[in-house]
Amino acid sequence: MTRGLKGTAQLLALACVAGLLALLVWSVVHQEHAPGVGSAAPAFTLRKLDGPGTVSLSSYRGKPVVLNFWASWCEPCKSEAAVLERDWTSYRGRGVVFLGVDYHDLSSDARRFVSAHALTFPMLQDGSGNVTKRYGISQVPETYVLDRRGKVVAHLRGPITDPGFADQFRSAIAKAVE
Amino acid sequence: MRFLAVVAAALVLAAPAAACAHPRTSLSYLQGQVMCPTCHTTLDMSDSQAAQQIKGFIAQKVAACWTAEQIESALVANYGQQILAAPSHKGFDLLAWWLPIVGVLAGAVVLALGVWRWSRRKEPEEPDGPAGSGLDEEEERRLDDLLARFD
Numbered sequence: 038m039t040r041g042l043k044g045t046a047q048l049l050a051l052a053c054v055a056g057l058l059a060l061l062v063w064s065v066v067h068q069e070h071a072p073g074v075g076s077a078a079p080a081f082t083l084r085k086l087d088g089p090g091t092v093s094l095s096s097y098r099g100k101p102v103v104l105n106f107w108a109s110w111c112e113p114c115k116s117e118a119a120v121l122e123r124d125w126t127s128y129r130g131r132g133v134v135f136l137g138v139d140y141h142d143l144s145s146d147a148r149r150f151v152s153a154h155a156l157t158f159p160m161l162q163d164g165s166g167n168v169t170k171r172y173g174i175s176q177v178p179e180t181y182v183l184d185r186r187g188k189v190v191a192h193l194r195g196p197i198t199d200p201g202f203a204d205q206f207r208s209a210i211a212k213a214v215e
Numbered sequence: 216m217r218f219l220a221v222v223a224a225a226l227v228l229a230a231p232a233a234a235c236a237h238p239r240t241s242l243s244y245l246q247g248q249v250m251c252p253t254c255h256t257t258l259d260m261s262d263s264q265a266a267q268q269i270k271g272f273i274a275q276k277v278a279a280c281w282t283a284e285q286i287e288s289a290l291v292a293n294y295g296q297q298i299l300a301a302p303s304h305k306g307f308d309l310l311a312w313w314l315p316i317v318g319v320l321a322g323a324v325v326l327a328l329g330v331w332r333w334s335r336r337k338e339p340e341e342p343d344g345p346a347g348s349g350l351d352e353e354e355e356r357r358l359d360d361l362l363a364r365f366d
Contacts (some may be wrong), residue, residue, distance in 0.1 A: 042332075046325065110264035141252040141265050142294055143272055165295030166252060 071173025071192060078104070078183050079171040083161035086139055086147055092161055093188070094136075101190075101213035103128075103135045104181040106169055108142040109150035111177045117196035118154035124197075124210075125158045131214055136161060140169040140177065182209040240283040245273050248283070249290060250300050257300050 054104065072078055082093040094102070105121060107114040125135040135158035139147040144162055148167075151160055163169050175194075182191040191209030193202045239299035251266035256265050258273075269290065276286045290298045302308035350358065 042328070101338075108265065110268045141294065143268060146268060164293045165297065167295070 040152070044102060072189050074189050074191065076189055078102075078181060078187050078189055079170040081171070083138065083163055083168060086137075086144060086160035086162045087151065092136075092159060097136075098187055099185050101133045101185055101210065102181075102183040102187075103133060103210065104138065104172075104183060105135065106138045106140055106172065106174050106177050106179045108140055108177050109146040110142065113196040113198075114178045115149050115150075115154070117178055117198045118150075118156060120198050122154065122156050122158070124180075124206075126168070128214075133210060133214060135159070138163050138169065140174065141166050181205070182208065182213050184213040184215075235280040237280075237282065238282065240277055240286070242274050242277055245277075245283060245286060246270065248287065248300050249273070250298055252294055252298060286362065 061110065078094065080094055082091050084091050094104075103121075104125075107118075121135065121137075125133075128135075137151075137156065137158060139160060140163040142162075144164070147160070147162065150156075157165040172179075178196050180191075180193045180197055181189055182193075184190050190213045191205060193206060193209075195202055197203060197206045229296060235264035243259070247257050249258050249269060250256070251258055251263055251269070253265045254261045254263050258270055272290075273286055276289070281289075295306075303309040
C-alpha cells in the first residue's frame with residue numbers, strides 16, 4: 038500500500054472512531070433525567086385522551102398541578118385510581134389541577150380504564166412516551182406535584198396509596214397550594 | 216333437511232376463513248416486527264404487561280382480517296414510529312439502511328485495492344541496467360568513457 042493511501046485509510050479510521058466517540062458523548066449528555074425538587078417541570082403539549090385537541094402544561098401556570106403518569110396495563114395504577122379521583126374532587130375547589138398522562142398504552146384500553154374507574158380529571162395521551170421520558174419515568178404509576186410557578190414540589194415513584202407516599206403526597210399538595 | 220343443516224354448519228364454520236379476501240398475517244410474524252415500548256425488545260422476546268397488551272391487540276386484528284400494514288399503521292398512530300422494529304424509509308432513518316451497505320461496499324473496495332497492490336509488489340521488477348547500479352544512461356556512458364581511459 039502506498040504511503041498516501043495508507044495515510045488516507047488511517048485518517049478515515051480515525052475519523053470513524055472520533056465520530057463514534059462524539060456520538061457516545063452526545064447521547065450521554067442528552068440522557069433524560071427526572072427533574073429534581075425545585076427545578077422547573079419540563080413543558081409539554083399532549084393530545085387529549087378523550088376527544089380532539091391538545092393540552093399544554095403552560096396553560097395551567099398559576100395553579101398547583103398534580104401530574105400522574107399511568108397506563109391501563111399497570112396493576113398499581115388500578116389501586117390508586119379511586120384515591121386520585123377522591124383527592125381530585127376534594128382539592129379541586131382549592132384550584133388544584135389533576136392531570137393524568139397515559140403512556141405506552143393503547144388509547145382504546147386507556148379510555149376503558151378511565152370509564153371503569155369513573156375518573157373525571159383531564160386525561161392526556163403520550164403514546165410515544167417522549168414526554169414521559171423527559172420526566173424520567175421508569176415505571177408507572179409515578180406522580181409529580183408542581184407549584185403555581187411550575188416548579189417540582191414532590192416526585193413520588195409509586196402509587197399514592199403506598200403508606201410511604203400518602204402523607205408525602207398530601208403535604209406536597211399543601212405546599213404547592215401556598 | 217339433514218343436508219341443509221350440514222350445508223348451514225359448513226357455511227358457519229367456513230365463514231371466518233372465507234371473510235379474509237387476502238392471506239392472513241400472523242401474530243408470530245408481527246411479534247418480530249413490533250417493539251415492546253417499555254422493554255426495548257421485540258414483542259416475541261417480552262412478557263411485560265405492555266407487550267401482552269399489544270399482542271392481544273394484534274391477535275384481535277389478525278382475527279378480524281386486518282393486513283400486517285394496517286395493524287402496523289394503527290400501532291404507529293398510537294405509539295409513534297418507534298413501535299416498529301425496523302427503521303422507517305425516510306429522513307435520518309435512511310442512514311440505518313444505507314450505512315451498513317455502504318460500509319460493506321467500502322470495505323470490499325479497500326480489500327480489493329489492497330490485494331491488487333500486494334499482488335503487484337510480488338511481481339519481479341525488470342532490471343533497467345547493471346544490477347544495483349542506480350545510474351541513468353548518460354551517467355553510465357560517461358563512466359564507461361572514464362573506465363576506457365584506464366584500459
